[in-house]
Amino acid sequence: MLKIFNTQLNGIFSKIDAQLEEIEIASQLLMQAANGEGSIFIKTFDEIDYFNDFMTKSNESLPHSKTLDHLDEVHTIDSTDRVLLVGSFFTAELNHWIQKLNDLDIDFVVIANKDKDHKSHENLMHYIDLSTPRAIVPTADFSKIITPHIMALNYIYYIMFAEMYEMTQDLNEA
Structure with missing residues (x-):
């Protein structure tokens, strides 16, 4: 199985x-x-949601990141801000947020x-496919287990984090 x-x-x-x-464009x-x-x-x-605190509060959080909890909070966002969904x-909830933004x-x-x-x-300007639409490991009863959304997100996140870190370093050297 492993x-x-x-x-x-x-x-x-x-x-x-x-x-x-x-991913690089999204990071930029x-x-x-x-x-x-x-x-x-x-x-x-x-x-x-389990990954939210890591993205906003950990030692490897995105710079200047904050959690958005309620849809009405989008009215406080201005042109200098960006959103990651x-x-x-x-x-339906994600699509509602997309429409509002x-x-x-x-x-x-x-x-x-x-x-x-x-x-x-297909209509999004900045979209990254998580690439985990279904469970991936077959079992003895022909079902499948393990849908690794968090692992895929973690991989994407660290690529973005590294890209953003590198951009920060380049700006500090300039």
Whole structure:
């Protein structure tokens, strides 16, 4: 089982690696807020909520990051701020946040699995596919277990964190 798990994870990480340019662009967009006078507002959904405190309060949190809890808080966001929305899937709630941010012309990044039903991801300027749409490890009864959303997000997050760190270092040297 471990060998299958490892192979499947490597496949997911390869799909994420193929999005490196989009991850770099998303990191640059978020860094515009952190290097200016703005903040990076982070809103997580469903099981991804477990990762919220790490992104905003850990030793390796995103610079100038804050948690967004309620949709009405978007009215406090100004043009110097950026938003990061992270969920396992495109739920009605995530789509509602996307619509609100678009209506208010706020720059944002979305990390989630592709929306196969409504193709919401196709209309986003800054989108990163989580690449974990289903469980990946087969069991003896032919079902599958382990849907590694958090592992994939952690991988994406550390790529973004490293990109943003490097940008900060380059700016400090200039």
